[in-house]
Amino acid sequence: MxxxxxxxxxxxxxxxxxxxxxxxxxxxxxxxxxxxxxxxxxxxxxxxxxxxxxxxxxxxxxxxxxxxxxxxxxxxxxxTPAEPGDERAEEHQQTFEELTGDISRVTLRLVEQMKARAEEAAAESGQSLNSWLSQAVQGALKDQWKRNSQWHRY
The missing domain is CATH 1.10.20 (Histone, subunit A)
Structure with a gap:
């Protein structure tokens, strides 16, 4: 600014x-x-x-x-990394984990260039494309859940 x-x-x-x-x-x-x-x-x-x-x-x-x-x-x-014993962080983690569970199969359509870049990123991190995409989706959902629950708290 x-x-x-x-x-x-x-x-x-x-x-x-x-x-x-x-x-x-x-x-x-x-x-x-x-x-x-x-x-x-x-x-x-x-x-x-x-x-x-x-x-x-x-x-x-x-x-x-x-x-x-x-x-x-x-x-x-x-x-800010959660400190051990932080009840809100633990509460949030447990609640998010409760949202995960059974595995479902989905079909994802990507532009070829995006798929190739995702495969490269997955290989660089030593993961399969499926695992890499699953972690990306989980991270995005976790961030969104944090933002939404944060605003509802105050």
């Missing part, structure tokens, strides 16, 4: 407020706007970091961080 648009708006607002005064007030406001830009950028980053902490606290399976990269604020969202 580019912070310059926000700091530029701060300067514009400061100069607009100073327009009510004389030329000297306007000149001082312009100088203060330039000097305060770094401080405003740091305050924005601080507010975003605090917000990221609050989001992380509300999402126990995610960690959100914000860092400054030049003039950009970069948001990083990562999955």
């Amino acid at each position: 580019e912070l310059s648009e926000f700091t530029a708006q701060f300067r514009t607002d400061l100069e607009a407020a100073a327009a009510l005064g004389g030329e000297k007030t306007q000149a001082v406001a312009k100088a203060l706007g330039g000097a305060a830009e770094t401080s405003a950028r740091l305050m924005l980053l601080s507010a975003l970091s605090k917000f990221a902490e609050e989001v992380s606290a509300a999402l126990p399976d995610r960690t959100v961080t914000v860092r400054l990269d030049g003039t950009d604020a970069v948001v990083d969202v990562r999955a």
Whole structure:
């Protein structure tokens, strides 16, 4: 997120407020706007970091961080590994596992290039195409289930 648009708006607002005064007030406001830009950028980053902490606290399976990269604020969202004894993680795992069970047969039609790439990926991971596809589907379903149950929890 580019912070310059926000700091530029701060300067514009400061100069607009100073327009009510004389030329000297306007000149001082312009100088203060330039000097305060770094401080405003740091305050924005601080507010975003605090917000990221609050989001992380509300999402126990995610960690959100914000860092400054030049003039950009970069948001990083990562999955938090479940700790042993975490009841919610264990509860989620047991519930998802209850959804799996008997094996069913399906026919999957893929474009030839996609099938070839999937076979390569399966071979690279030392699995059959069937096992690789099964794990991919299971992972996608698990992620979707997590997202859906996470939003229903709050």
